[in-house]
Amino acid sequence: MNVTAFLTWETPPADSERKITRTDIAETLTSRPNAWAIVARPDRRDRADALVKRITVGSEYGSNFEACAVKIGGEFRVYARFVR
Secondary structure (H helix, E strand, C coil): CCHHHHCCCCCCCCHHHHCCCHHHHHHHHHCCCCCCEEEECCCCHHHHHHHHHHHHCCCCCCCCEEEEEEEECCEEEEEEEECC
16 A cells, blocks of 8 residues: 555644634624524534534533534535524
């Protein structure tokens, strides 16, 4: 097996360019009340469902957030919004 065929050589972006926190996402959603946004594209349904639960039930994002998980064309998507 040729391992090189599976590797992609690339330097990661600077820390300031790659760290998006849950607080960043919550603040951005809050800036556009009632507008849905894709907040994640997990690779499995259980991960999508777990994120939805953290957003809606837990205090992960705070109160007044809605979320749902859908599968479109084989891709899982987690949508969320801030409800005013």
